Amino acid sequence: xxxxxxxxxxxxxxxxxxxxxxxxxxxxxxxxxxxxxxxxxxxxxxxxxxxxxxxxxxxxxxxxxxxxxxxxxxxxxxxxxxxxxxxxxxxxxxxxxxxxxxxxxxxxxxxxxxxxxxxxxxx
Numbered sequence: 001x002x003x004x005x006x007x008x009x010x011x012x013x014x015x016x017x018x019x020x021x022x023x024x025x026x027x028x029x030x031x032x033x034x035x036x037x038x039x040x041x042x043x044x045x046x047x048x049x050x051x052x053x054x055x056x057x058x059x060x061x062x063x064x065x066x067x068x069x070x071x072x073x074x075x076x077x078x079x080x081x082x083x084x085x086x087x088x089x090x091x092x093x094x095x096x097x098x099x100x101x102x103x104x105x106x107x108x109x110x111x112x113x114x115x116x117x118x119x120x121x122x123x
Contacts, residue, residue, distance in 0.1 A: 002027045002112040003034040008105040009097035027112055030086050034109050037083045044081040045104050051078045
């Protein structure tokens with residue numbers, strides 16, 4: 001069985017907001033590693049929130065010990081996070097819920113759908 005992480009977040013701009021549900025492009029066969037990913041997302045998001053000037057917890061949350069990213073293409077390391085895959089490798093990515101107008105609502109592990117058992121007919 002394969003697992004993925006689904007997330008719900010708010011995004012927008014100066015003129016509107018919308019709530020979105022998406023699925024991370026990564027997948028796992030090891031449920032424990034997927035659960036570790038959920039924990040990392042939670043820890044990273046709390047740290048990210050504490051770095052923002054509007055946060056009541058400004059700089060009160062420490063950088064997660066596991067957080068090691070290449071910052072050669074971003075100004076601040078808290079915009080990036082890394083997540084472990086089944087093969088033990090860490091993948092670095094920019095979470096879609098990290099941005100000026102974005103806020104994460106929840107994340108959950110889902111079982112990847114078997115696309116052979118679903119047909120999209122259209123709207």
